[in-house]
Amino acid sequence: MEKILDIISAKMQQAFADAGYDASYGRVTVSNRPDLCQYQCNGALAAAKAYKCAPIQIANAVAEKLDAADFSMCEAVMPGFINLNLSDAFLQSYLEGMRTAPDFGVEKIGAGKTVIVDYGGPNVAKPLHIGHLRSAIIGESLKRLYKFFGYNAIGDIHLGDWGLQMGLIIAQLQERQPELCYFDENYTGEYPAEPPFTIGELEEIYPAAAAKKKEDEVFAEKAHTATYELQTGRPGYRALWKHIMNVSLCDMRKIYDHLDVHFESWLGESDADPYIPPMIEDLKARGLAVQSEGAWVIPVAEETDKKEVPPCILVKSDGSAIYATTDLATMVQRMEDFNPDKMFYITDKRQALHFEQIFRAAKKSGIVPESTELEHLGFGTMNGADGKPFKTREGGVMRLERLIGEMTDFVRAKVVENQIVAEDEVEATTQKIAMAALKYGDLSNQPTKDYVFDMDRFAAFEGNTGPYILYTIVRIKSILARYGAWENLPIQSPANEYAKDLMLSITKLVPALETALRSSAPNLICAYIYELAGAVNKFYHETRILTEEDKSLQAGYISLIALAKNVLERCIDLLGFSAPEKM
Ligand code: ARG
Numbered sequence: 001m002e003k004i005l006d007i008i009s010a011k012m013q014q015a016f017a018d019a020g021y022d023a024s025y026g027r028v029t030v031s032n033r034p035d036l037c038q039y040q041c042n043g044a045l046a047a048a049k050a051y052k053c054a055p056i057q058i059a060n061a062v063a064e065k066l067d068a069a070d071f072s073m074c075e076a077v078m079p080g081f082i083n084l085n086l087s088d089a090f091l092q093s094y095l096e097g098m099r100t101a102p103d104f105g106v107e108k109i110g111a112g113k114t115v116i117v118d119y120g121g122p123n124v125a126k127p128l129h130i131g132h133l134r135s136a137i138i139g140e141s142l143k144r145l146y147k148f149f150g151y152n153a154i155g156d157i158h159l160g161d162w163g164l165q166m167g168l169i170i171a172q173l174q175e176r177q178p179e180l181c182y183f184d185e186n187y188t189g190e191y192p193a194e195p196p197f198t199i200g201e202l203e204e205i206y207p208a209a210a211a212k213k214k215e216d217e218v219f220a221e222k223a224h225t226a227t228y229e230l231q232t233g234r235p236g237y238r239a240l241w242k243h244i245m246n247v248s249l250c251d252m253r254k255i256y257d258h259l260d261v262h263f264e265s266w267l268g269e270s271d272a273d274p275y276i277p278p279m280i281e282d283l284k285a286r287g288l289a290v291q292s293e294g295a296w297v298i299p300v301a302e303e304t305d306k307k308e309v310p311p312c313i314l315v316k317s318d319g320s321a322i323y324a325t326t327d328l329a330t331m332v333q334r335m336e337d338f339n340p341d342k343m344f345y346i347t348d349k350r351q352a353l354h355f356e357q358i359f360r361a362a363k364k365s366g367i368v369p370e371s372t373e374l375e376h377l378g379f380g381t382m383n384g385a386d387g388k389p390f391k392t393r394e395g396g397v398m399r400l401e402r403l404i405g406e407m408t409d410f411v412r413a414k415v416v417e418n419q420i421v422a423e424d425e426v427e428a429t430t431q432k433i434a435m436a437a438l439k440y441g442d443l444s445n446q447p448t449k450d451y452v453f454d455m456d457r458f459a460a461f462e463g464n465t466g467p468y469i470l471y472t473i474v475r476i477k478s479i480l481a482r483y484g485a486w487e488n489l490p491i492q493s494p495a496n497e498y499a500k501d502l503m504l505s506i507t508k509l510v511p512a513l514e515t516a517l518r519s520s521a522p523n524l525i526c527a528y529i530y531e532l533a534g535a536v537n538k539f540y541h542e543t544r545i546l547t548e549e550d551k552s553l554q555a556g557y558i559s560l561i562a563l564a565k566n567v568l569e570r571c572i573d574l575l576g577f578s579a580p581e582k583m
């Protein structure tokens with residue numbers, strides 16, 4: 001379906017031409033004075049210079065040529081703006097188009113294009129904590145948005161599964177259970193299928209080992225050696241690593257599933273490892289990697305830099321590869337596997353310099369061609385009420401599971417207290433509301449900004465919250481259920497000003513989603529549905545819907561709120577949550 005601004009612009013361009021001016025002046029924009037009009041065209045101001053006459057003269061001539069069937073108002077105002085309001089007929093036919101087209105008639109601008117969305121990024125054997133929440137929620141939403149526009153969007157979790165933390169766990173296990181066959185270099189049998197630890201034990205081993213490394217140099221050395229031996233293929237360590245992976249991933253999957261966050265690809269740093277040696281050889285051979293204080297680096301500073309951008313380190317002076325090396329090798333792998341049009345990374349904004357460095361190194365070396373876009377979205381911190389990074393009451397890092405659990409308990413108490421649903425529906429309804437509260441609370445903020453986690457506010461049924469949006473959807477659903485068959489009712493001309501406002505709000509869907517995509521900003525989807533939900537509720541309060549006696553008028557009301565519901569539901573799906581039947 002053609003975009004609304006393009007349709008209106010085409011009409012305006014025709015009017016410019018009909019009035020004897022160049023059509024290119026007829027570009028229309030959304031009004032920046034919504035109190036005066038819905039759309040505006042400033043073209044007469046520019047045209048006046050070319051035609052050497054007063055802008056208002058051109059504006060008047062053009063306004064006369066516009067078709068009154070399309071605009072309820074087309075007015076030339078000083079010094080030469082043309083203000084526009086859409087006619088009822090235009091609104092009706094445009095919305096009927098949205099209602100009947102697949103996906104509301106959005107143009108699938110991503111068809112044939114592939115984008116890899118790298119989000120999540122949890123480290124194996126460490127419990128997920130609230131630092132992982134934003135990446136998961138924002139990444140999932142943006143990935144869904146890309147898919148909506150027709151992109152082949154591949155979410156990759158990019159596990160931290162290969163670094164020193166693995167060596168630390170292996171070294172720690174060896175101290176505790178040296179008798180295990182994994183440590184016996186002469187062992188030739190099959191390794192046991194059962195892991196030698198539970199997830200609980202694993203999660204306790206890692207912090208213990210990390211603490212020990214700081215105090216005990218011998219132990220630190222052992223961990224480094226174990227990491228090296230794991231990476232160079234020592235069989236017992238590889239077998240142990242597989243156990244660590246299985247146990248940890250099983251737990252991780254549960255939490256991501258619960259969050260309705262799904263990755264198309266579960267690759268990790270370990271999968272990029274085989275790409276590292278040939279990549280480094282190649283970079284050295286082409287003179288792109290140079291030696292600096294015993295390390296191999298790719299210089300990436302540019303003359304225009306305002307801040308110093310240090311070289312991208314490939315191989316440290318002790319011969320080991322680092323985070324940047326793995327990320328570059330992952331890019332080699334992704335180019336080979338998918339030849340993507342874009343690689344998109346969603347992490348904490350404190351990693352901004354890292355991504356600046358590897359992006360430059362990737363482009364400079366040709367690992368990633370000019371035609372492939374690289375973007376890093378760095379998000380801000382989730383803070384507590386004190387404005388400091390969110391902590392548990394005891395002052396520790398809060399586990400993601402616990403945060404979700406606390407939000408769920410809070411919502412459940414409300415659901416039970418207000419007797420919102422029958423007893424057997426309490427749990428399912430609670431889950432949906434809790435997810436909406438958590439995700440909308442996060443996503444309604446500009447991703448780059450810090451925000452305060454406020455359970456009371458996020459879970460409120462009124463205000464700019466997820467539950468309020470759900471409530472609006474549920475309200476419509478219940479009207480539709482009482483009305484009966486609503487699916488095929490056509491959109492009618494707006495019956496009152498509230499219907500018209502609601503219709504106008506619906507026309508803004510695709511532009512809002514496009515801007516959200518272009519600016520990597522799910523918060524714009526939230527802002528859009530908050531406005532739309534407001535228009536729905538206003539219409540609901542001002543209009544007798546179910547008691548309307550004029551059946552034809554009533555059918556028009558119903559088709560309008562049904563479309564609003566479909567739009568709202570599609571949008572919350574893009575945000576990563578869904579509405580219950582009752583609330
Ligand atoms: N595992 C990393 C961390 O915990 C995040 C990975 C993000 N993705 C990437 N390709 N670097 O910081």
